[in-house]
Amino acid sequence: MISSSIFLGAIGPMQVVLIVVVILLLFGGKKIPELMRGLGSGIKEFKDASRDDVKNDEKKD
Template sequence: MISGSIFLGMIGPWQIALIVVLILLLFGGKKIPELMRGLGSGIKEFKDASKEEDEENVKEK
């Protein structure tokens, strides 16, 4: 029986290439930049929110 941690550790270049091809087929070449832009803005908002929370914690002390 193969555990999940062993399976995840065996990801190689062929598996990554297959995932990239599947993403291209599902979303198309034109949608991927829009998806990445949305992902980037989401990460930026998360970082900004975490910085604000850290600043609030420092002010309280």
């Protein structure tokens, strides 16, 4: 029986390299910067929206 603690261990450098290689194979080198830009702008929009929501809640009080 395989212990579940094996799967809960920290991610090592070899696992990170493997994940990067798989992402490169799936999306290709030209598509990755576009995906990262989209991810960054999505995170920025989420932060802006959450800040606006907090400010609106404070104004109501």
